């Protein structure tokens with residue numbers, strides 16, 4: 001399960017809506033509590049907006065610069081927190097994990113996808129891709145409802 | 147000894163250590179020492195043919211080893227190696243019909 005707090009969620013939605021009609025991306029920082037009643041719970045307290053580095057049209061593509069991810073990881077370590085997830089948006093498209101998402105994923109992080117329709121946040125889902133980049137399991141995602 | 151920074155999700159394979167000090171003269175040697183010390187880490191970083199998985203990048207201090215001498219890059223005492231994934235994607239359904247201009251690069 002991944003839970004996103006109000007501050008982090010507001011930053012993610014703002015970044016996704018500002019990037020519309022392009023895809024946005026960013027890093028999620030927080031802590032993981034192992035073995036609660038709900039299993040392992042990842043709590044996201046900081047969302048770091050990162051630049052979409054995809055060189056072509058960004059309406060349906062995103063790319064994270066590894067350098068930016070490394071910087072986000074260092075920032076998390078310095079705060080005594082962990083880099084636990086990646087988020088990106090799907091403009092005018094549902095929050096599913098596409099073939100392109102899967103083929104360019106990494107099994108170590110939660111992948112939160114935000115659907116933005118007509119410039120406004122619509123819904124979101126979280127996914128856990130496998131190491132072979134063949135399947136992404138859906139993960140329970142909890143965000144503060146307004 | 148060089149220091150290897152371990153990403154959070156991989157610490158379950160490194161006895162919860164967030165960094166590991168290892169000996170080795172090159173990146174390949176340090177990475178081999180790392181996966182010898184923590185064998186379960188091996189399949190996270192390398193595929194069945196023993197090649198580093200496509201999404202795994204290694205940085206020596208702040209430089210991508212692909213732009214140095216790849217895994218033959220020399221490692222000195224006190225250097226820090228970071229394991230950083232490549233991540234990209236996209237909804238990829240309307241690329242052809244979309245004619246919207248690309249926004250200038252720049253985060254928010």
Ligand SMILES: [Zn+2]
Pocket residue numbers: 088089090096097098101113235236237
């Ligand atoms: Zn996507």
